Amino acid sequence: MSSPHDQLAGQSSPGLGERLGVAPAELKSRVIDFYNGLNTYLSDSSLDGYVQFFNWGYLPVEGRPDDWSGSLPAAMLDRHAVRLVLELLGPISVDGLDVLDVGCGRGGTLATLAARCAPRSLTGVDLNPRSIAHCKQTHGDPRLRFFQGDAEDLAFGDGSFDLVTNIESSNAYPDIDRFYREVNRVLRHGGHFAYTDLLQPGQFGHARDFLAANGFVIEADRDITANVLAARREAAQVQLRAFNAEEPGAADPTRAALMSYFLAPEGSEFFDHIEEGRFEYRILRLRKIADCIEL
Numbered sequence: 001m002s003s004p005h006d007q008l009a010g011q012s013s014p015g016l017g018e019r020l021g022v023a024p025a026e027l028k029s030r031v032i033d034f035y036n037g038l039n040t041y042l043s044d045s046s047l048d049g050y051v052q053f054f055n056w057g058y059l060p061v062e063g064r065p066d067d068w069s070g071s072l073p074a075a076m077l078d079r080h081a082v083r084l085v086l087e088l089l090g091p092i093s094v095d096g097l098d099v100l101d102v103g104c105g106r107g108g109t110l111a112t113l114a115a116r117c118a119p120r121s122l123t124g125v126d127l128n129p130r131s132i133a134h135c136k137q138t139h140g141d142p143r144l145r146f147f148q149g150d151a152e153d154l155a156f157g158d159g160s161f162d163l164v165t166n167i168e169s170s171n172a173y174p175d176i177d178r179f180y181r182e183v184n185r186v187l188r189h190g191g192h193f194a195y196t197d198l199l200q201p202g203q204f205g206h207a208r209d210f211l212a213a214n215g216f217v218i219e220a221d222r223d224i225t226a227n228v229l230a231a232r233r234e235a236a237q238v239q240l241r242a243f244n245a246e247e248p249g250a251a252d253p254t255r256a257a258l259m260s261y262f263l264a265p266e267g268s269e270f271f272d273h274i275e276e277g278r279f280e281y282r283i284l285r286l287r288k289i290a291d292c293i294e295l
């Protein structure tokens, strides 16, 4: 008997723009509006200085092996999101590397690397100007720099980085192959692409095929859906309360819907879709062995 995953993997997997029925430019403009909304909620609240991540995080689950063997303090803010970064990197040593984080959001990934490792440089790019303004204001480490920009058109020279990270962002790119080509271009030979996202099983099938045919070897491919759902179960309700409670406009249904979509608490439509196997959250670690041939 085939699982829902098998059935879905055989189908074509339209991206977000096709699912919403919007053209690429319109999708990017909606993505900017969406994160402008979140940044506005944060800047109007007492949370602004504390929220560094926009991802769903990772929680170890009994019986499922992890790629990072350390532990984080239970009382640490954003510990699920930090854990996702550490799981993503796994055995990759960041010391001495030039790192690019594409879709960097509010800079949590690069701040984590700055605090825990000794990279040579840390560069973040995000489409959302408000997130980039926040990053510039908040992260004072001189190794960090942030730019507003598009994952599909990276403003860096060929072979500029040793490691490209991308966390929970590519699902919103209208032309994901353009992004994959750009990652290949800006990476040095032997450099790593540490990639994690929530995609349909067929989209991951495409990613594997496209990347393997375009200069990458896949060093790791892990299904972390159960770990991400466990993090949602543990943290989403707390985050919902933090984002909504006692804020002006908390009763606004648009805002409530936005927050429910963004935080995916157990029982929300998005959470259910993931549990049903319509989406998978995976980590892919890839190494560049050749230039992209499909330029």
Ligand SMILES: C[S@@+](CC[C@H](N)C(=O)[O-])C[C@H]1O[C@@H](n2cnc3c(N)ncnc32)[C@H](O)[C@@H]1O
Binding pocket: 028, 031, 035, 052, 053, 054, 055, 102, 103, 104, 105, 106, 107, 108, 109, 125, 126, 127, 128, 131, 149, 150, 151, 152, 166, 167, 168, 169, 170, 172, 173
């Ligand atoms: C769910 S958030 C994750 C942010 C960050 N990686 C983290 O883990 O906190 C997705 C991010 O991708 C960014 N993004 C979406 N489309 C983009 C694009 N075409 N180019 C660059 N960034 C993009 C969004 O602005 C948003 O900050």
